[in-house]
Amino acid sequence: DLKEAKENPEAFKKKPLRGRLFNAIIETYKPVICAMNGVAVGAGCEIALASDIRLATVDCKLGMPEAKRGMGATFGATILPKLISPSFAANMLYTGKLVTAEEALRIGLVDEILENQELLLERATELALEICECAPLSVQRIKETIWKTMDVPLFQALQLDIGPNVYESEDRIEGAQAFLEKRKPVWKGK
Template identity: 45%
Template sequence: MADTAPILLSETRGHILLLTINRPDRMNSISPDLSEALVRAFVEASADPDVRCIVLTAVGDRAFCAGADLKARAQEDKEGKPFQPLLSRAERYVFEAVYETIKPTIAALNGPAVAGGFELALACDLRVAAEHVTLGLPEAKRGKGAHFANVMLPRVVPSAIAFEMLYLGEYISAEDGRRWGLVNRVVPRGEALAEALCMAEAICENAPVSLRRMKETAIRSNGLPVPAALRLNEGISPYSSEDRVEGVAAFVEKRKPVWRGR
């Protein structure tokens, strides 16, 4: 009997959307179907006013994601199917879709995140890793490209560290990832998701309008000269929002604010 389990599980916990990659038999590797499901989930979450934070994790603790499904690609190579560059396909580039999501995103790394799996984690805003997690980009050893990491990794860590990871294709530990700013928190094995959800709950306590402004401005200002970046006016302005009025009133009245996201 064919396996009919969904490759991407989706669960709503209050204002948190929890997405779980469900391909443990293939080390949670990215197939075309999974890529499409991830893009759809993140795009829909961006447009859902009830979603204030997205947590991405995977089934099991052997791997968060091992990157592209190379067995599937090898079969396509045998069949003579040409490789389509990621930015030349009809479908949207999955890492770009995750990166540009206007809601805060957290990757809960339950296992190693390598190759495209590392890039998927890199596309998220925050990363929580279990202590046994390894991170790396073996693309140079496979004749592949690591295109998203080529662009993003030198923006996250010192360039020498980025080039070492890219050129050598060697893995680093979760603790080294934390030391270099790739990982926000390292927790015991099996606790990455719980810690990520705790962070997500704390994020959801804050004003949705402010969170969206912070995310959109940070993403769209990346690489711009400071004067141009300061003049961006992305999304709803928190300064003229109902949330700003409510936040100030709640502080003065010593109560918990009731956010409306407008």
């Protein structure tokens, strides 16, 4: 909030708590779905970047205008080039330009565009319910693997054993049994 920064400059100095928010989103074992309606800039855009799945309404705009305000964008400048083309990320970060939902979809910054807030929330809920139908330990392991191998060379990443051991879990047995019995599995998270 730039108005607050002008009124209380001390409150706006770089604080470690802000970075911890982004880390908490990445490090939580549950998937995070970001549903953006309107404008997501600066820290709002960084929250979206930390999320696992990003949905937006057609009128959504995203960006990191920090360079236009004499501010840094440490998290955004670190994560954005890993999620989209590094040169497009540099362009966004250096110029502070905002991108439309359509452009964000084209460059892979958002996964889906919905017509309005109601459809946005419906789709976010639908995705969350789809994820909840999956084995929680498997989802946790997959999320950890995605984030922890993002910058690891392929052959090294394949050697890592990240997250809970799903192969010796009760849920693996239940998943196979439910498939054979043509029923929904009852997950225990064990």
